[in-house]
Amino acid sequence: MDNNSFLQNRFILSELVKKGIRLKYRRSYLGIIWSLLEPLLTMIVLTIVFGTLMGQDSHTFPVYILCGRLLYGCFSQSTTAALKSIRANSxxxxxVYVPKYLYPVSSIFFNYIIFLISLIVLVAVSLVMGVFPTLYVFQAVVPLFILMLLCIGCGMILSTIGVFFRDMEYLWNVFLMLIMYTCAIFYMPDRLLDSSFGWVLKYNPLYCIISNFRSAIFGELMDMNLMLYSLVFSVVSIILGVYMFKKNEDKFILHI
Amino acid sequence: MSEEVLKVENVGMKFNLNKEKVDSLKEYVIKLLRRELQYNEFWALKDISFTLEKGDRLGILGLNGAGKSTLLKVIAGVFRPTEGTVERKGVLAPLIELGAGFDMQYTGKENIYLYGAVLGYSRKFIDSRIDEIIAFSELKDFIDVPLKNYSSGMKARLGFAIATIVEPDMIILDEVLSVGDAKFKKKSEKKLLDMLDTGVTVLFVSHNLAQVKKICNKAIILEKGKIVAKGNVEEVAKKYEEMTG
Structure with missing residues (x-):
């Protein structure tokens, strides 16, 4: 166990990730299809409410919504899973001894992989709605990578807090709602950006990521400021998260 | 035969016994403001030191709550000791809490990989031994069924089969393993004795003095987290008999 612990940890990690993916949809009839169907259905609802009813009738609006909704979904699901991961595996x-960071990291990875699978929906909807990929689409790799870093950073921080404070789950739900409304998922951000409250969006790293991802999909150059800000934010969150986790992991067992 | 394989030095394990467990932010803030946060410290283990050489078989005796299981978990790496160090060499087979990594929704086969990974086996090793594990556990017909449909005896059999498939350098045994029905019990005892015959190092916790005498050559007695006697198994067993009256 001690000789090649890196390889061994990778094996445990892959087993935990597999377990998460397999079990998530095991008891439902449609299985993994749900990860495609669910964002599609919410997209339809959001399009009807915020598009048709609110007078936003651009035909690419569903694609716009879906981009935001998928990335936000990835963030909210993986951080929530990480928050609960230590208790869930108590x-x-x-x-048995397993390096404890594997629990939050594996729960983030499996949600991230499910998210990557669900991007198929985006491809399909884009093509149907006439948003065809340009060369800029390759830019999407950058915000997607930063999103993963952000999820890991926030996940590590939350999983540490979650051990000591059970009610963090509920607080985080409220916080997630705040993040959702300041991500411009189902509205155009222009008016808000021009107002004196523009900082609400600009300082939200998830908004920066979503905005750059949309640029890639709609064939525009991404905004370097937003990219740098979200990258720095994510890296700092990882450093903070790893520090908090390492400092407290030996105490976990006394609190679960 | 004088190779040291386990060195436990000045190990102490401290627990915080709160009167009430504070595990929500709300409670924490309220108690902090009222200055009611208090911890009762409790040393489950204190100043534990011993070394084992290759092939030693150590019996750990003590009443309930003496810290036997805590000591085993510290040696297995589940608890990080509050003070002191544990140095260990070689492959360890912890036969405590068999099936600790099992997931109830997972099938038997999937659990073999999951639990095997947790125990430190490589994927290749599990691939090569999976038939042997299934055969030993006698669960061939149920191996693709979720574990939640297993009886507790079946789960224990699977856990035992996975944990004993390695050739370990050291095994940790907690109490007598009564696994499954009479037939499987006989089979598992034979397997254990075979493992013991290969010259592995053994840590054995039991209340059964006769069994400890039969298996072990050294012994320690724990009382309230401290070692009160250690040495040759015969001497220590005599002391333990006096203690328990």
């Missing part, structure tokens, strides 16, 4: 942690 029976294992109490009995």
């Amino acid at each position: 029976s294992m942690i109490k009995k």
Whole structure:
């Protein structure tokens, strides 16, 4: 166990990730299809409410919504799973030794992989709505990578807090709602950006990521300021998260 | 035969026994403001030191709550000791809490990989031994069924089969493993004795003095987290008999 612990940890990580993906949809009839169907259905609802009813009738609006909704979904699901990961695996942690960071990291990875699969929906909807890929689409890799970093950073921080404070789950739900409304998922950000409250969006790293991802999909150059800000934010969150986690991980077992 | 394989030095393990467990932010803030946050410290283990050489078989005796299981978990790496160090060499087979990594929704086969990974096996090793594991556990017909449909005996059999498939350098045994029905019990005892015969190092926790005498050559007695006697198994067993009256 001690000789090649890196390889071994990778094996445990892949087993935990596989477990997460397999079990997430095991008890439903449609299985993994749900990860495609669910964002598609919410997109339809959001398009009807914020598009048709509010008078936003651009035919690319569903694509616009779907981009934001998928990336926000990835963030909210993976951070929530990471927040609960230590408690959810408490029976294992109490009995066998596994490096503890594998629990939050694996729950982020499996949600991220499910998210990548769900991007198929975006491809399909884009083509149907007439948003065809340009060379700029390759830019999408950058915000997607930063999104993963952000999820890991926030996930590590949350998983540490979640061990000591059970009610963090509920607080985080409220916080997620705040993040959702300041991500411009289902509205055009222009008016807000021009107002004196523009900072609400600009300082939200998830908005920066979503905005750059949309640029890639709609064939525009991404905004370097937003990219840098979200990258720095994510890296700092990882450093903070790893520090908090490492400092407290030996105490976890006394609190679960 | 004088190779040191386990060195436990001045190990202490401290727990915080709160009167009430504070695990929500709301409670924490309220108690902090009222200055009611208090921790009762409790040393489950204190100043534990011993070394084992290759092939030693150590019996750990003690009453309930003496810290035996805590000691085993510290040695297995589940608890990080509050003070002191544990140095260990070689492959360890912890036969405590069999099946700790099992997931109830997962099938038997999937659990073999999951639990095997947790125990430190490589994927290749599991691939090569999976038939042997299934055969030993006698669960061939149920191996693709989710574990939640297993009886507790079946789960224990699977856990035992996975944990004992390696050739370990050291095994940790907690109490007598009564696994499954009479037939499987016989089979598992034979497997254990075979493992013991290969000259592995053993840590054995039991209340059964006869069994400890049979298996072990060294012993320690724990009382309230401290070692009160250590040495040759015969001497220590005599002391333990006196203690328990």
